Amino acid sequence: MSATTSTTPPNIYPDLYNFPPFFTRQPNTTTFAAQLHAWSTFILTYCRHHRLFTLELSTALDSDLFHNKALNRRLKPADAVEVLEAMRKDGLVEWVDGATRSTVLVYWRKPAEWAEVLYRWVESVGQKGSVLTLWELVNGEMTEGEEFHGMHPMVLQSVLAVMVKRGQAQTIGTEIDEMGVKFF
């Protein structure tokens, strides 16, 4: 939705996106390393642009992320998993469901960076000392238009964990739906 607000959308597709072999897993190790790196960068750019905090593999495989309809080329499911697995090792994504591998959380900002973004917001709106529910924080009206608006609860938890460690926040409650947070 937020993608429609910008007047001239930046070109988020790399040159490689229009290069048919980009969608074939390269047999040569060196070339594959370059290919992996390019995919990783592209996935992060794509998710940041569309503000996607999660990527569901089956949906993504049919979206223009992994499927270039103009070229009639697509990344095979196994190859996509290999790319995401490589990104997981770099701490850029995380499987929501370790064994089935159907969805990943995408960290186009690392939790530590998110913690800073969040804390800057807390300071700017004077929410220090007040208690907010997690739902309110990422889905409420007051954070509309903020970069972290719509953040996936699991990403939010990693972010809050960082802030707790830094002594910037304290979480209240255990059930994710009812959890609250207090900022210092």
Add this chain to the structure above:
Amino acid sequence: MQKGVGLGALTRNTKASQIYASHGERIQKAHLEELATQLNVFQAVLQEFARRHAKDIRSNPTFRAEFAQMCSAIGVDPLTSSSSKKGSFWAEMLGTSMNDFYFELAVRVVELCRATREGNGGLIAVAEVRDRIMKKDERTGGSSNISEDDILRAVESLKPLGSGFSVIAIGRRQMIRSVPKELNTDQSTVLEVIQVLGFVTPSMLRANLTWDRARVQTALEDLLSDSLVWVDDQADENEYWSPTFISQGLQP
């Protein structure tokens, strides 16, 4: 007519040839001196020209290329002359800016070749190097005006360092080879064919080069293992693409 039949003719002949020789030398010497004077005059004119147009030489690539050509025509190498002896022609004319320009450019070419080597096997079109460097400058707010000729000169300036960078022609394109490994004839031939469409298939190669199946396969596998081509296995027949075409906005 009869002449010089007696013994005296022998000495006469020797004498004559001595005269001729010394005369020849004199002419040659005069000629050389004249040439040297001309060259000096020309260099002086060139210096004056360089002094007056220093700014254009630095900022205008076409001008720079033509000026460099003019220099090399009279045996002045813009890149080596100012480093070989101090206070030389170029250093006096343009400060060190001309040198710095090419050496800085050379550094950027090296960086770019290194950064893209994984994806292109160390073979990149001169035109692509130029475009990428200029695009990067645009992104960082600066504007640079660099020609392909500048890139070639920059690569040339790396030679004394034994850098292993060379410029080779593949078909009509000039490419920078940043890996010292040489291409074998079959590899070069296939790369040349690839320049036509951006890719080849084994059957295209068999039909156009009348190679047998094994030779085609070997050449393609060699190119794959040197990272010089990428394979696309989603067409009817495997297509082997040159990464040179990545940045060219292919038409589907």
